[in-house]
Amino acid sequence: MNYANTLKNYDLKVTPQRVAIVQELYVCGHLNIDQLYNKLLEKFPSISLATIYKNMNAMIEKIFVQEVKIPNEKSVYELTKERHAHFVCECCKKIEDIHLDTDNLLTQVAQKTHYTINSTSLVFNGICSECAQQ
Amino acid sequence: MNYANTLKNYDLKVTPQRVAIVQELYVCGHLNIDQLYNKLLEKFPSISLATIYKNMNAMIEKIFVQEVKIPNEKSVYELTKERHAHFVCECCKKIEDIHLDTDNLLTQVAQKTHYTINSTSLVFNGICSECAQQ
DNA sequence: CTGACTGCAAACGTTTTGCACGGTA
DNA sequence: TACCGTGCAAAACGTTTGCAGTCAG
Numbered sequence: 001m002n003y004a005n006t007l008k009n010y011d012l013k014v015t016p017q018r019v020a021i022v023q024e025l026y027v028c029g030h031l032n033i034d035q036l037y038n039k040l041l042e043k044f045p046s047i048s049l050a051t052i053y054k055n056m057n058a059m060i061e062k063i064f065v066q067e068v069k070i071p072n073e074k075s076v077y078e079l080t081k082e083r084h085a086h087f088v089c090e091c092c093k094k095i096e097d098i099h100l101d102t103d104n105l106l107t108q109v110a111q112k113t114h115y116t117i118n119s120t121s122l123v124f125n126g127i128c129s130e131c132a133q134q
Numbered sequence: 135m136n137y138a139n140t141l142k143n144y145d146l147k148v149t150p151q152r153v154a155i156v157q158e159l160y161v162c163g164h165l166n167i168d169q170l171y172n173k174l175l176e177k178f179p180s181i182s183l184a185t186i187y188k189n190m191n192a193m194i195e196k197i198f199v200q201e202v203k204i205p206n207e208k209s210v211y212e213l214t215k216e217r218h219a220h221f222v223c224e225c226c227k228k229i230e231d232i233h234l235d236t237d238n239l240l241t242q243v244a245q246k247t248h249y250t251i252n253s254t255s256l257v258f259n260g261i262c263s264e265c266a267q268q
Numbered sequence: 269c270t271g272a273c274t275g276c277a278a279a280c281g282t283t284t285t286g287c288a289c290g291g292t293a
Numbered sequence: 294t295a296c297c298g299t300g301c302a303a304a305a306c307g308t309t310t311g312c313a314g315t316c317a318g
Contacts, residue, residue, distance in 0.1 A: 048300045069203035071255050100242050108234050109258055117260040121205050124243055126251040182275045
């Protein structure tokens with residue numbers, strides 16, 4: 001993953017702060033604003049929260065990054081990938097991507113509503129196996 | 135629907151403001167805080183936003199009301215009902231409940247993650263048939 | 269009568285904005 | 294060089310809290 005080139009592909013100027021944001025999202029998968037800010041503080045001790053917000057908004061506008069809204073939790077951000085669902089552990093707050101076959105689901109929605117579906121937001125809350133063992 | 139009795143069933147004191155909140159949610163289905171505030175202003179010209187917030191939090195705590203987080207939109211609130219999904223029209227912002235058979239989906243999640251699922255948040259974004267005609 | 273609810277004002281946390289400076293292309 | 298991004302400070306916004314007065318049970 002070449003972070004700088006990926007930014008360019010999305011029409012975003014390359015700056016060290018942006019590269020670091022992409023890198024953290026790539027490595028960590030899902031981060032909320034505070035987590036991202038704290039990670040970046042290690043590399044850029046004088047980085048501003050305003051910079052984080054401005055960059056997230058710029059990346060969201062280019063659909064390079066997407067916000068994931070989670071019940072009872074702060075929103076997290078992830079690099080745009082192929083459509084997938086999320087599992088959130090209510091205990092350790094871990095978030096995992098789940099790739100599901102949603103053809104049947106979308107067929108049901110189409111039959112019941114006759115609406116055109118453009119995107120989905122599927123979040124499953126529960127207890128992960130690590131937390132369940134304790 | 136007897137609003138006062140329903141409030142009592144959920145261990146919530148009955149006040150005119152609360153009855154009005156339940157009534158609006160029952161009639162409108164889904165409302166965000168501003169919409170609810172504006173509706174209640176008609177009946178209670180001096181009602182405070184703080185009252186709305188306090189009551190929503192009280193009702194959520196009793197699981198009488200639930201928050202629905204929607205991508206790119208403000209959260210809306212609805213009376214707790216049986217599990218269901220939501221369709222949101224990107225054009226007119228209309229929100230509709232959809233009752234889907236999710237057995238297959240939950241089976242897939244169970245097989246792929248071995249996690250215990252306690253709740254789901256399923257939101258479908260698209261264009262409703264009324265907006266599609268235009 | 270007692271405790272809970274209301275409405276107001278202030279406080280708080282989060283996100284956005286304006287501006288001077290510095291860096292990217 | 295021209296424009297865009299950064300960081301700081303202030304502003305804006307949404308939500309919560311404290312308090313005095315009022316109401317429900």
